[in-house]
Amino acid sequence: MSDSPPPRSRAVLLTHILPSPDGVGLMRRGWRWACELAAAHDLDIVLVTQGAEVPVPRTPLPGALHVVRSTGPALKRRRLTDWFEPDAAAAAALQALPGPVPARLVVFRFYLHDAAAHLPPAWRAVAEMDCDDWESATRLSLAGLALRRGRWRRAAAGLAQAWRYARLERRLLPAYRVVHLAAFEDAARLARLPGMGEVRATPNRLVAGPRAAPAPPPPEGRTLLFVGALFYPPNEDAVLWFARGVLPRLRRLVPEVQVVVAGRARGSLRRFMARKGLIYAHEPADLEPLYAEATAVIAPLRGGGGTKLKVLEAWHYARPVVATSHALRGLRAETGRHALVADDAALFARHCATLLTDPARAALMAREGERLLREDYSLGPSADAPAPPHPLG
Structure with missing residues (x-):
């Protein structure tokens, strides 16, 4: 009898940013997903990028990195800020990703939907979407900030973006097995949309590795x-x-x-x-x-x-x-x-x-x-x- 452990299942994180425990907020949330998935599965991190050079990770990634570049004309134009529009080469690379159907597939951010749509059909059937923010609500909030400061054109553009995102959310998010949002208020509201399946409030978390006790504030500090x-x-x-x-x-x-x-x-x-x-x-x-x-x-x-x-x-x-x-x-x-x-x-x-x-x-x-x-x-x-x-x- 062999004492070797059974092979682990596989997970895939589809992301537009390189996960990092000490970068900006998106990088930290990506790291949160990478750690959670790698703890229970062999992890493949599929990074989709629009021609930019991929930086060397400051912290070793908890999975194998695969880079998919999109440098040519987009297959579909959405007219949405931040939306990732893959070209034919990126779409082909995503369709041809090797390996068995993952036990978990997390798509990091709603604006990667058009990239996820080119994954093999069996993979898409298990896909989870981490919206992080509720995009239409965030765009509406940004429009409100612009209105407060009298930036009318920016506010109008933000309202248009919020409306377009809201239409796509209602049409596309119900196809995902699970939809995650960082704030429980957003998750509760999104769950009430027609046709939505499981919606989870999946909070942000920080790395809590060993470190020295935080320094106390300076005496008489101001x-x-x-x-x-x-x-x-x-x-x-x-x-x-x-x-x-x-x-x-x-x-x-x-x-x-x-x-x-x-x-x-x-x-x-x-x-x-x-x-x-x-x-x-x-x-x-x-x-x-x-x-x-x-x-x-x-x-x-x-x-x-x-x-x-x-x-x-x-x-x-x-x-x-x-x-x-x-x-x-x-x-x-x-x-x-x-x-x-x-x-x-x-x-x-x-x-x-x-x-x-x-x-x-x-x-x-x-x-x-x-x-x-x-x-x-x-x-x-x-x-x-x-x-x-x-x-x-």
Whole structure:
């Protein structure tokens, strides 16, 4: 008798981004899927790209990487922002992918549907779609942000995109065996669409590997930190709203406050931050020193989709959070326990002042946030056992 283990089943992750545990939000969610699938199966990561060079992974991937490039004219034009439109060569490569039918096939993001449509029919029968964000709702939210800032053309374009995405969601998503979304609110609403099958709230999770205990905030510190891709409209809007509406009020309460904004910003936003006295950290290679100097983290977001990894990251570094209600959507966070929440500029300023001047309150909230992260949103050795789904009532 042979003592060799039985062969493992196979899983496939179809993605447009290279999964990484320390990249932007999409890369981290891709990593979440790669770890979950690789824990129970032999994983093939099929990366579809439009001619770009594939970067060398900083962290070894938990599966075999296969690259499918699309460089010619698209087979079908959708007129949708971010939609991946494969050419004939990419379609042929996807149809010819070798190997048995996978036990699980996860398509990462709705805008890869036209790529997934060229997979072998037996593969498509087991396909799951991870929308992450609910695209039509996100586009509608972005249009709302543009309206608030008087950008009428951008708002109209966003509304048109939301309408087109909504039509495709109703027509295409029911074909998938399971549809995943990051926020339980989105999953509950999507599940009520006609013809939908199983819809799961599959939350974002951060890597929770071994590390040193987070550094405590500096004594008498007065520093707030905001981290985000500042070219993304919701993050840009968050900085503008905070600087214009919150910061003047906060400076009257805590005159010595400092605000650090980390990310990649356009020149106009950099100049705005300089005029307002915000400290800008351009694409820092390591965020840990910035978190070490921060007393608290702010998440003044008023639009966008999904759940916000910046909140989870703040808890990862044991920092208390002041957030809008939108920034906490999809998370099991209790107001006053895991974060201070305000959608009004004056109240947001008072909450920031509380955490800057009450170290005991700030430390307690940081501990509660870190505990919630460990319990519900950590990606550890048991990545094969996903967090329990949120009820879809």
